[in-house]
Amino acid sequence: MKWLKPILSLFFLVFVMSVMIGFKHVEFLSAQEKSIIEYYKEEWERREERKAESSYIMSHTKVNTVGTxxxxxxxxGYSGANYQPNAKGTGEDTFTWAFKVKRSDQYQxxxxxVPAFxxxxxAPFTVTHAQGEDTITVDQRSGNEWFELGTYSFDKDKEWKITLSDAGDGYVIADALKLVSVSDPDWDVVLENDR
Known part of the structure; x- marks a missing residue:
């Protein structure tokens, strides 16, 4: 064990020298480099603060289902804790995400x-928005992650709905929705299927 003490001392010395060299490097950064680092630091802190305010976009969310x-x-590859499938049907079974936004805006x-054969x-998704109602069909057999249904206007303090029905030619999958503010893309919210 006599050999352990010199090795630990050597590691400590290398560590201290590395830290000193690192600090010295920071001292010699140009004003422009320091400005860039400060800008990205502030931008990161701003995004983290805004993401912490998870209720900024939504004032109310809920899920309603008809059928199994x-x-x-x-x-x-699902979002959140799970996803909820429903077999091919007539359109009577529906899965609805209902929500209110805190500011009137356009949202993607x-x-x-969750693709499978x-x-x-x-799969028919019906979006109720400020200009009316649109139904978009989505191929859920392939693709991955997030599929854009479109950009829609939602007014604040009014309940809006996005509904998936079972009127598809195979299993339809309710997993999650995401709304992204067009005027400020840093603001987004995910509506899981299990709210």
Whole structure:
């Protein structure tokens, strides 16, 4: 064990020298380099503060279901704790995300995909927005992550809905939605299927 003390001392010395060299390097940064570092530091802190305010966009969210939408984790890549499938049907079974926004704005709306061979090629998502209602069909057999349904206007303090029905040609999957503010893309919120 006599050999351990000199080795630890050597490691300590190398550590101290590395720290000193690191500080010395920071001292010799140009004003422009320091300005760039400070800008990104402040930008990161601003984003973290805004993300911490998770209720900024939403004042109210809930999920309503009609029919059988059992929780599943069979396929990988879902958002949150699980996703909820429903077999091909007539459109009577629905999964609805209801929400209110805190400021009137346009929002990009995305749906999270959990692709598999038995999914619908035409899963119908109906978006109720300030200009009316649009139905977008999504191929849930392929693709990954977030699929954009479109950009829509939502007025504050009014309940808005995005509904998925079982009127597809295979299993339809309710996983998660994401809304991104067009006027300030740093602000986004994910609406999970299990709220």
């Amino acid at each position: 939408w059992s929780a599943s984790t069979n396929a990988f 709306v995305f749906v999270h995909q 038995d999914r619908a090629s035409n």
